Amino acid sequence: xxxxxxxxxxxxxxxxxxxxxLAPDEAIQGFPQRIMYVxxxxxxxxxLALGLCFVGSALFLWRGDRRWDRLAHVCGELGVLFVTMTLxxxxxxxxxxWGTWWTWDARLTTTLMLWFIYVGYLVVRAWAxxxxxxxxxxxxxxxxxxxxxxIHWSAILLRTLHPQPTVFRPEGPALPASMLAPLGVNVxxxxxxxxxxxxxxxxxxxxxDRLVTMVEGA
Amino acid sequence: MAVFEARRAGGTFTTxxxxxxxxxxxxWRTREIVTSMGLPALLLVIVLGAGHxxxxxxxxxxxxxxxxxxxxxxxxxxxxxxxxxxxxxLAPVDGAAVVLAKTASNWLTLLIVQLVSLPVFGALFTEQIxxxxxxxxxxxxxxxxxxAVVGTLLGALIMQTRLRxxxxxxxxxxxxxxxxxxxxxxxxxxxxxxxxxxxSAQLQLLLAFDILFAATSLLLFDVIVEx
Amino acid sequence: MAVLGANGSxxxxxxxxxxxxxxxxxxxxxxxxxxxxxxGVRGRLGFVSHESLLYEHLTVYENLIFFSGLYGGNxxxxxxxxxxxxAGEIVSAALLGRRVRLLSRGQRQVADLARALVHxxxxxxxxxxxxxxxxxxxxxxxxxxxAQASRGRTLLFATHDVREAQALADDAVVLHQGHLAEPVPxxxxxxxxLAAQFREARG
Numbered sequence: 314x315x316x317x318x319x320x321x322x323x324x325x326x327x328x329x330x331x332x333x334x335l336a337p338d339e340a341i342q343g344f345p346q347r348i349m350y351v352x353x354x355x356x357x358x359x360x361l362a363l364g365l366c367f368v369g370s371a372l373f374l375w376r377g378d379r380r381w382d383r384l385a386h387v388c389g390e391l392g393v394l395f396v397t398m399t400l401x402x403x404x405x406x407x408x409x410x411w412g413t414w415w416t417w418d419a420r421l422t423t424t425l426m427l428w429f430i431y432v433g434y435l436v437v438r439a440w441a442x443x444x445x446x447x448x449x450x451x452x453x454x455x456x457x458x459x460x461x462x463x464i465h466w467s468a469i470l471l472r473t474l475h476p477q478p479t480v481f482r483p484e485g486p487a488l489p490a491s492m493l494a495p496l497g498v499n500v501x502x503x504x505x506x507x508x509x510x511x512x513x514x515x516x517x518x519x520x521x522d523r524l525v526t527m528v529e530g531a
Numbered sequence: 532m533a534v535f536e537a538r539r540a541g542g543t544f545t546t547x548x549x550x551x552x553x554x555x556x557x558x559w560r561t562r563e564i565v566t567s568m569g570l571p572a573l574l575l576v577i578v579l580g581a582g583h584x585x586x587x588x589x590x591x592x593x594x595x596x597x598x599x600x601x602x603x604x605x606x607x608x609x610x611x612x613x614x615x616x617x618x619x620x621l622a623p624v625d626g627a628a629v630v631l632a633k634t635a636s637n638w639l640t641l642l643i644v645q646l647v648s649l650p651v652f653g654a655l656f657t658e659q660i661x662x663x664x665x666x667x668x669x670x671x672x673x674x675x676x677x678x679a680v681v682g683t684l685l686g687a688l689i690m691q692t693r694l695r696x697x698x699x700x701x702x703x704x705x706x707x708x709x710x711x712x713x714x715x716x717x718x719x720x721x722x723x724x725x726x727x728x729x730x731s732a733q734l735q736l737l738l739a740f741d742i743l744f745a746a747t748s749l750l751l752f753d754v755i756v757e758x
Numbered sequence: 759m760a761v762l763g764a765n766g767s768x769x770x771x772x773x774x775x776x777x778x779x780x781x782x783x784x785x786x787x788x789x790x791x792x793x794x795x796x797x798g799v800r801g802r803l804g805f806v807s808h809e810s811l812l813y814e815h816l817t818v819y820e821n822l823i824f825f826s827g828l829y830g831g832n833x834x835x836x837x838x839x840x841x842x843x844x845a846g847e848i849v850s851a852a853l854l855g856r857r858v859r860l861l862s863r864g865q866r867q868v869a870d871l872a873r874a875l876v877h878x879x880x881x882x883x884x885x886x887x888x889x890x891x892x893x894x895x896x897x898x899x900x901x902x903x904x905a906q907a908s909r910g911r912t913l914l915f916a917t918h919d920v921r922e923a924q925a926l927a928d929d930a931v932v933l934h935q936g937h938l939a940e941p942v943p944x945x946x947x948x949x950x951x952l953a954a955q956f957r958e959a960r961g
Binding site: 545546549550553556557560561611617618619620621622623624757 | 777778779781798799800801803805807811812813815816820824825827828829857
């Protein structure tokens with residue numbers, strides 16, 4: 314655990330310095346482009362968190378094991394955290410580069426809806442405590458991901474402005490190596506932080522559950 | 532003493548009709564639905580129509596109205612069940628029949644709201660709504676079904692949560708977005724004069740949406756109705 | 759059988775588990791030898807809760823017909839006949855045509871009882887059936903329940919009042935904070951015995 318914390322810290326320091334000071338300037342966009350080094354990792358962490366939330370929710374509904382529910386819960390929280398960061402960094406990046414804070418293209422709309430759905434997830438957990446609430450929230454966790462392709466499809470029916478993927482393409486990344494490297498470091502840093510938060514929160518929830526069972530049993 | 536021997540319920544379809552008939556009868560008696568769905572719908576139409584009201588703004592106005600009526604109304608229809616569906620769960624009935632019946636009764640109620648509001652939309656926004664009503668039927672039905680399926684699924688889920696009337700719109704609308712986009716798109720095109728086959732993409736999306744969420748409801752029905 | 763316990767001892771929970779409405783968090787439940795939730799089991803149970811499970815805005819008759827239909831009396835007018843048979847026995851003709859929300863508490867309990875009996879269950883579970891009833895209504899309900907018991911139906915009810923238990927039950931079991939003691943015949947319930955029962959339940 315401590316190892317994870319230290320490596321997270323180190324990675325972040327290295328990653329951020331590299332991103333802000335050492336990495337080359339992008340030809341067209343200039344300085345603001347550097348937000349990519351925070352934006353892309355946020356996006357990836359969002360997928361990770363929400364994917365895990367889906368898995369946790371589905372398995373909890375199927376098996377009823379509290380551990381899956383804890384995973385889903387914690388990942389739901391992390392998901393909201395990282396979606397918020399994605400949206401924030403995305404809009405900040407968009408303003409100087411596109412000239413607008415927001416546009417209704419496929420990616421942005423999907424991300425915004427995800428934010429609402431997973432905030433809804435957390436609200437249901439808060440307002441319907443106990444097993445009943447956990448199962449209701451799990452259904453929402455599953456629905457959110459199932460809805461994802463449909464949201465994407467419908468937004469494409471509208472219009473598309475978001476830059477085409479430059480990193481995850483079948484032909485291989487289109488970014489030069491000098492940018493790819495710091496990006497990789499930052500992704501690793503974010504992943505390390507994600508894991509730290511995940512394990513911390515899981516431990517908290519496990520302890521809370523144990524406490525509740527002890528009190529109820531008395 | 533009871534005269535029948537069978538202790539198992541009749542088939543799923545018979546049970547479905549039975550519950551559906553009961554739901555509609557209860558809604559008719561209370562007329563609560565009029566206040567919780569009909570009036571907000573009417574209010575919304577009028578308020579939206581008071582601003583810039585023409586053929587361009589009609590589709591959005593229509594679907595916003597339907598979505599909000601659904602979100603507000605469905606929370607109430609579940610409140611009409613005593614003891615949170617306990618009575619239905621006690622009976623040896625197929626859970627799927629319960630979910631289908633609830634979805635059907637919610638859909639029919641929404642359909643009535645759609646029908647009743649159509650003349651008002653026509654009067655305030657554009658008469659094309661009346662002239663093109665045949666072509667509009669498909670998006671209205673499929674979109675209404677989408678609202679009913681998602682509304683029933685989520686409404687049943689949060690049936691015993693507090694503040695469910697507030698929570699249901701919050702949960703429903705992000706999930707509904709793709710269906711609403713498709714519905715508004717289709718409505719816009721049709722009011723513009725285009726034939727139904729021009730909006731087949733949107734209708735396909737609506738159909739896919741309906742099927743996906745209907746399947747999810749049926750699969751998860753025992754979670755939905757459980758205590 | 760009466761389940762005796764103070765408020766909060768878990769009587770309602772126990773009864774709801776018996777009625778297959780709740781799933782137990784640990785262990786399993788066997789009713790009529792089968793696991794709960796099996797459709798055959800539900801068809802043989804009737805449940806009366808302390809809140810009415812009838813639809814308020816329908817008449818008693820409409821409620822009975824509906825529930826009769828749910829339990830398989832459809833087709834060939836079976837549910838009408840079944841529902842009407844029970845209705846005639848328990849509910850007076852005057853009450854049948856009234857909307858449930860216009861009934862008094864005592865009348866509602868009787869109507870709920872009819873609802874629970876419409877499919878001729880072998881086991882009738884009642885959660886604190888005498889709560890909120892005045893003396894007359896309580897006496898009436900007691901008479902009805904005794905008549906049902908003498909027909910061979912098994913009654914399982916929860917109460918916090920020992921006298922109710924003694925009036926109606928053959929056996930009683932004490933529930934204290936979620937723990938059950940051994941069942942005893944109801945005549946054996948008196949001050950000292952009761953104290954012993956509670957001690958035993960506490961373990």
